Each structure stands twice: as C-alpha cells, then as structure tokens.
Amino acid sequence: MKKSVILKGRALVIRNEKTEPIDDIDTDMIFHNKYLHITDINEMGQYAFDNLDGWKDFAKKAKIGDILVLGANFGSGSSRQQAVDCFSALGVQALIAKSYGAIYKRNAINAGMPILQADVIDEIKFIENKDEIEVNLETGLIKNLTKNKEHKAKGMSNVQIDIYHSGNLFEYAKNLK
Amino acid sequence: MPLGQTVIEKIFSAHSKDEVKPGNIIWLDLDVRSARDFAGANVVFNLKKHYGDQEKFEDKEKTVFTFDCVVPANNLGYAENQQIIRFFAREEGIRVFDSEWGIGSHVLIEEGYSVPGSTVVGTDSHLNIMGSVGSFGQGMGDQDIAFGMKAGKTWFEVPPTMKVIIEGEIKAPCSAKDLTLAVIKKLTSKGALGRAIEFEGKAIDKLSFAGRITLASMVTEMGGIVGFIPPNQEIIDYFKTRSRSKFTPYYADEDAKYVEEVVIDINDLKPLIALPFKPDNVVEVESLEKDKIHVDSAFLGSCTNGRYEDMKIAVEMLKGKQVAEHTVMKIVPATRTVLGDMIKNGDLQTLFDARALVSNPGCAGCASGQIGMTGKGEVQVSTGNRNFKGKQGAGLTYLCSPATATAAALAGKIISPENL
Known part of the structure; x- marks a missing residue:
C-alpha cells in the first residue's frame, strides 16, 4: 500500500497581484475561524483560502493533484487542523513553502500531508501558475517540466515518509510491531 | 558517537536511531508519557477512537495521568473530565496521581519517572521544567500525547541550542526567581524561540534543586523548547534512591555547536x-x-x-x-x-x-x-x-x-x- 514518493502535478503559486510571494499567511486566511465548527473533511475544501486576498476563489481554481507553492511562515497562528485538511479535501498533493509556522508543520506532518521547504516561489523564471512540476519527496528534487528547470530541496525525513505512507499519525501507530 | 554534541543532541541520540542534528526530524523514544486533568479527557477520547479494538499502550508502566489544574474539581467540566480519566485508567490499569498529589511535573520528578537523561511528554506546556534535572520534557497537544502513549515514541525536530552564561552570584534577598526574571528581561519572550538553552556559570552550578526548577520552568516564557541545567552531585544523589530505572546524566561536549551565546551579568541583581x-x-x-x-x-x-x-x-x-x-x-x-x-x-x-x-x-x-x-x-x-x-x-x-x-x-x- 506504499504510495509513490514521486508526485507530478500542476503548480498553484500563491503570489499577490504584483507577483510577489505572500508571506505570513495565517490560519485565519487559510481556514477562517467562523468555519471552525466544521469537522467533516468533505465540507472543508470550499472554504480554503476564502479569507486570502486575491485567492478567495481558490476552491474553484484548485484541481485534484495540484501542488501548492508558498511563501515564508506559511500557516502561522492557531493550531487548527482544518487549515491542513481543507487542502487534502480539494485533492492537493503536496505543499512547497519557504518556511512553515511551527504548529502548522506539526499538523501537516501528523496528517500525512507531504511538505517540502524550498525558496522556489522567489523566482518567476523558475515557476509560474499552472506549470507542470514533479517533486521527489525522498530526495527533495523539484523539477519544473514546463520550464525544464530543477531545484534541489531537502528531502522529507524518515518520520515524514513513514507517516505519509500510513496516511496519518494514528494510522502509522496501528502497524507498529 | 558523533563529536561535538549539545545536551539535547546527546539525549536524543540515546533515544533515537535517526541522525540527530539541528533541523532533522527524528523518531524519539519516550521514557514517560503523561496527561493531566487538562486535555487528559481528550487523550482518552483519541485513544478510544483510534485504537478502540487493540492494545492502547506501548508500555503501561511508562504511562501516567496526573491531576493538578483544578484539584479537587470545582466545576462540572473538570469534574467530568477527571472522572472520564479515572474510569479509563482503572479499566486499563494505568496509574493516576489524583487530586491529592499536586503538580504533575513535580510528582513525576519526586516519584522517579523523570530522571536525568530521560525523555518525558505530557499535556502541560511547562513540562520542559524537566530541564532542571537534565531531562528532556515537552508539552504537547492531546493527539500527540495519545499517539505517544500508543507508540511509545513521538517525532521531534531537533532544535538548535543556545548558551546562556550567567556571570556573578545571587545574593540575598535575591533568589533563583530574580535570576530567572533577569534572563527573561534579557531574552524577551522570543529570545529562545524554537531553541534549546543550556545554562552555565557559577551561579547556575550553585542553584539548589528548587532554584533549578524555578529557572527551567520559565524557559517557556523565553520562547524556548527546553532549558538544561547540568545535573550536579546533589541532583544525581536525589535520584539514586527514587529512579525507577538506570539513568545517565548527559553533559555537552566541549566542542558542541551553539547558535548563540548570551552573557548575563547578575553582580548588580536586585529583586x-x-x-x-x-x-x-x-x-x-x-x-x-x-x-x-x-x-x-x-x-x-x-x-x-x-x-x-x-x-x-x-x-x-x-x-x-x-x-x-x-x-x-x-x-x-x-x-x-x-x-x-x-x-x-x-x-x-x-x-x-x-x-x-x-x-x-x-x-x-x-x-x-x-x-x-x-x-x-x-x-x-x-x-x-x-x-x-x-x-x-x-x-x-x-x-x-x-x-x-x-x-x-x-x-x-x-x-x-x-x-x-
């Protein structure tokens, strides 16, 4: 039941109107606190980024298999798990950010969401919306198939890979020993 | 054994098969997994939900519940949460330090669960107080603690370590608390963000057991992950009779790497x-x-x-x-x-x-x-x-x-x- 560690998909690059990376996107911009009562993951996708200027229609733009490319300190703020799960609900395959808020990172890893850390959002020449990209979660190699460019990030740790293959943290523990 | 390790790197190396260096995420074996009356009921809920039909504990002897937030419970919410824990713990054969015992982190030390060199997690955001006895302690949310109880391990990103060197000595009527406030004043609430601290200096060596607890307990307010005070003979002797297992105190290597060194002079320390x-x-x-x-x-x-x-x-x-x-x-x-x-x-x-x-x-x-x-x-x-x-x-x-x-x-x- 092992999943592939090489993921191919369309890039959605979260930049502003001036094509600059949007840093410090907090959990209220990702999944606003007015929706915190929602516990069914299938309901969550429609609200993803609906409080982020320029991306309020994200749920309509996103396609299954998309890979998000993000700025620094992504997911700062509260500990809400929905800020990760809303992307899973839309079929987002992986996140590549310059950096993550500490709690967000913990939540994403626990939920089995593949996350890589890389500065690729800085270069328009390297990546634009809807480019076809391929990421190797183990080696950290990010290939832009549309632009024929490569970037080497740090691969995911054994811990992340273990949890990713299991689905989430709780599933992982079921198969120990 | 890799050269040049800090205290946290040594403790982690002794509790993990993964490569321990700052920034790496590792599987960390846990010597103690605890939950208190705050969030403890949610831990029970998570264990039942995910592992209802299988063994829920990697090792019951290493698992405890402690009641300390509201003891005895003076509102229905706490009373019910404590009772959820009591029912569950009785059924599963897990030790509960109930309302008469006192603050869980201190009870874990007194009862020989948290010993020098050990790894301890619980639902208390001041569990890094264990740094006072050279142990790694960490507060976590109810899902992480439920997982820790089931798996006997957790994952953790190895933090970089900074050194805080205290120059001078504490003179009465000042005490360890005044020293601690002086450190917070200098570092502010963000000075140790995402880092481990190692405290050093004559005043640190001389700190009593109680004084060490005071200083280590407020590393949370400095933004730090945990702050270590090297165990002296008094601390080691304290655990000789009460530790539940063999223990190894860890000290930093001389060539250990630190991201920053901060010197704080307390010669003119006032209350x-x-x-x-x-x-x-x-x-x-x-x-x-x-x-x-x-x-x-x-x-x-x-x-x-x-x-x-x-x-x-x-x-x-x-x-x-x-x-x-x-x-x-x-x-x-x-x-x-x-x-x-x-x-x-x-x-x-x-x-x-x-x-x-x-x-x-x-x-x-x-x-x-x-x-x-x-x-x-x-x-x-x-x-x-x-x-x-x-x-x-x-x-x-x-x-x-x-x-x-x-x-x-x-x-x-x-x-x-x-x-x-």
Missing part, C-alpha cells in the same frame, strides 16, 4: 518583578515603590515557586508577624511531599498565626484552581510564571519571587524585601 500582562515586562521592584501599589492578594506557589525552599522563605519572613489587614496571602505547596515537610516542621502553625491561607497542593493560582481567581481591579503578586490578561481572572498579576510576594503581603503594597 525584580514582571508587570501585567507580560512575563518579559520586567523592572526592579524598588522602582515601583513610589507608586504605592496596594496589593489585594499574594500567591506563593506554582510549578515555578512551589518547593519547600520557597515555602520556607515565606515562613521565615512571616514568623511572629501578620499579613497586612487588606491583603490575603494564599500559599499552595507544589506537592504532597512539600506539604508533608511543612507539617513535619511546624510551618503550618507559623503561617496560620500570620493569617496566611494555606491550601492543598496543585497548580492553584495559575490555573484558576483551588484558591480562586482575581476580580476586576484586583492587584495580585504571584510567584507563578504567567501574567497574561485574563489567565488568573480579571485582575492585574505581577510576577515576582517568594521573598517579594511575602514582603507585599506583609506591607500590603509592592515593596522590595530589602526595604521592608
């Missing part, structure tokens, strides 16, 4: 106090005297200043005296052991004669527990570790040492113990 509502808003107590701030309540206790040594400071100052007329002094020993020592040594009589209120052990003042909350406009001096708005009620909380809190109780106003 310090943190103004509401931030623990790093620290000034000299003396600078407030001109304002003649009336004190309604003085709280002595908490995981920061709830040891016998802290109680003794108040006992000595209150001997033959009375708390000021319009002031209440609330004294809460951290644990049963501390209370036991107070009974044995006749301290309760002294405190009773001084008209101080003494309650059963627990978190009390910091968790709106058995000694109540502050009302609007109430000025409270507290030996606790947090004075955030609303945390202890609607009043204004100042953080200070046991001596400064007792001086305030005697004078009915904020005053340096030097000028009492």
Whole structure:
C-alpha cells in the first residue's frame, strides 16, 4: 500500500497581484475561524483560502493533484487542523513553502500531508501558475517540466515518509510491531 | 558517537536511531508519557477512537495521568473530565496521581519517572521544567500525547541550542526567581524561540534543586523548547534512591555547536518583578515603590515557586508577624511531599498565626484552581510564571519571587524585601 514518493502535478503559486510571494499567511486566511465548527473533511475544501486576498476563489481554481507553492511562515497562528485538511479535501498533493509556522508543520506532518521547504516561489523564471512540476519527496528534487528547470530541496525525513505512507499519525501507530 | 554534541543532541541520540542534528526530524523514544486533568479527557477520547479494538499502550508502566489544574474539581467540566480519566485508567490499569498529589511535573520528578537523561511528554506546556534535572520534557497537544502513549515514541525536530552564561552570584534577598526574571528581561519572550538553552556559570552550578526548577520552568516564557541545567552531585544523589530505572546524566561536549551565546551579568541583581500582562515586562521592584501599589492578594506557589525552599522563605519572613489587614496571602505547596515537610516542621502553625491561607497542593493560582481567581481591579503578586490578561481572572498579576510576594503581603503594597 506504499504510495509513490514521486508526485507530478500542476503548480498553484500563491503570489499577490504584483507577483510577489505572500508571506505570513495565517490560519485565519487559510481556514477562517467562523468555519471552525466544521469537522467533516468533505465540507472543508470550499472554504480554503476564502479569507486570502486575491485567492478567495481558490476552491474553484484548485484541481485534484495540484501542488501548492508558498511563501515564508506559511500557516502561522492557531493550531487548527482544518487549515491542513481543507487542502487534502480539494485533492492537493503536496505543499512547497519557504518556511512553515511551527504548529502548522506539526499538523501537516501528523496528517500525512507531504511538505517540502524550498525558496522556489522567489523566482518567476523558475515557476509560474499552472506549470507542470514533479517533486521527489525522498530526495527533495523539484523539477519544473514546463520550464525544464530543477531545484534541489531537502528531502522529507524518515518520520515524514513513514507517516505519509500510513496516511496519518494514528494510522502509522496501528502497524507498529 | 558523533563529536561535538549539545545536551539535547546527546539525549536524543540515546533515544533515537535517526541522525540527530539541528533541523532533522527524528523518531524519539519516550521514557514517560503523561496527561493531566487538562486535555487528559481528550487523550482518552483519541485513544478510544483510534485504537478502540487493540492494545492502547506501548508500555503501561511508562504511562501516567496526573491531576493538578483544578484539584479537587470545582466545576462540572473538570469534574467530568477527571472522572472520564479515572474510569479509563482503572479499566486499563494505568496509574493516576489524583487530586491529592499536586503538580504533575513535580510528582513525576519526586516519584522517579523523570530522571536525568530521560525523555518525558505530557499535556502541560511547562513540562520542559524537566530541564532542571537534565531531562528532556515537552508539552504537547492531546493527539500527540495519545499517539505517544500508543507508540511509545513521538517525532521531534531537533532544535538548535543556545548558551546562556550567567556571570556573578545571587545574593540575598535575591533568589533563583530574580535570576530567572533577569534572563527573561534579557531574552524577551522570543529570545529562545524554537531553541534549546543550556545554562552555565557559577551561579547556575550553585542553584539548589528548587532554584533549578524555578529557572527551567520559565524557559517557556523565553520562547524556548527546553532549558538544561547540568545535573550536579546533589541532583544525581536525589535520584539514586527514587529512579525507577538506570539513568545517565548527559553533559555537552566541549566542542558542541551553539547558535548563540548570551552573557548575563547578575553582580548588580536586585529583586525584580514582571508587570501585567507580560512575563518579559520586567523592572526592579524598588522602582515601583513610589507608586504605592496596594496589593489585594499574594500567591506563593506554582510549578515555578512551589518547593519547600520557597515555602520556607515565606515562613521565615512571616514568623511572629501578620499579613497586612487588606491583603490575603494564599500559599499552595507544589506537592504532597512539600506539604508533608511543612507539617513535619511546624510551618503550618507559623503561617496560620500570620493569617496566611494555606491550601492543598496543585497548580492553584495559575490555573484558576483551588484558591480562586482575581476580580476586576484586583492587584495580585504571584510567584507563578504567567501574567497574561485574563489567565488568573480579571485582575492585574505581577510576577515576582517568594521573598517579594511575602514582603507585599506583609506591607500590603509592592515593596522590595530589602526595604521592608
């Protein structure tokens, strides 16, 4: 039941109107606190980024298999798990950010969401919306198939890979020993 | 064995098969997995939900519940959560340190669960207090703790380590709390963000067991993951008789790598106090005297200043005296052991004669527990570790040492113990 560690998909690059990376996107911009009562993951996708200027229609733009490319300190703020799960609900395959808020990172890893850390959002020449990209979660190699460019990030740790293959943290523990 | 490791890198290396270096995420074996009455019921819920039909514990002997936030429960929410834990723990055969025991982190030390070199997790955000005895402690959410109980391990990103070097010595009436506030003043609430700290210096070596607890308990307020104080002979001897297993204290290698070194000179240290509502808003107590701030309540206790040594400071100052007329002094020993020592040594009589209120052990003042909350406009001096708005009620909380809190109780106003 092992999943592939090489993921191919369309890039959605979260930049502003001036094509600059949007840093410090907090959990209220990702999944606003007015929706915190929602516990069914299938309901969550429609609200993803609906409080982020320029991306309020994200749920309509996103396609299954998309890979998000993000700025620094992504997911700062509260500990809400929905800020990760809303992307899973839309079929987002992986996140590549310059950096993550500490709690967000913990939540994403626990939920089995593949996350890589890389500065690729800085270069328009390297990546634009809807480019076809391929990421190797183990080696950290990010290939832009549309632009024929490569970037080497740090691969995911054994811990992340273990949890990713299991689905989430709780599933992982079921198969120990 | 890789060369040049810090304390946390050594402890992690002894508890992991993965490569331990800052920034790496590793699987970490856990010696102790605990949950308290706060979030403990959710831990039970998660264990039942995910592992209802299978064994829920990697090792029951290493798993405990501790009740300390609101003991005994004085509202239905806590009462029900505690009972959920009791039912579950009885059924599963898990040890519960119930309402009579006191602050869980201290009980784990006294009962020989947290020992030098060990790894300990729980639902208490001040569990990094274990750094006081050279142990790695970490507070986590209910899902992470439920997983830790089931798996016997957790994952953790190895933090970089910074060194805090203390120059000079602590002179009375200053104590470990004044040193701690001096460090927070220097580092601020972000100075150790995402890092481990190692404390060093003559004043650190000389810190008593209680003083080490005080300093390590407030690393959370410095933004740090954990702050280590190298165990001295006194600490090692303390655990020789009470440890449940063999233990190994770890010390940093001489060529260990640090991201930053901060030197703090305490030669001119005076009694310090943190103004509401931030623990790093620290000034000299003396600078407030001109304002003649009336004190309604003085709280002595908490995981920061709830040891016998802290109680003794108040006992000595209150001997033959009375708390000021319009002031209440609330004294809460951290644990049963501390209370036991107070009974044995006749301290309760002294405190009773001084008209101080003494309650059963627990978190009390910091968790709106058995000694109540502050009302609007109430000025409270507290030996606790947090004075955030609303945390202890609607009043204004100042953080200070046991001596400064007792001086305030005697004078009915904020005053340096030097000028009492």
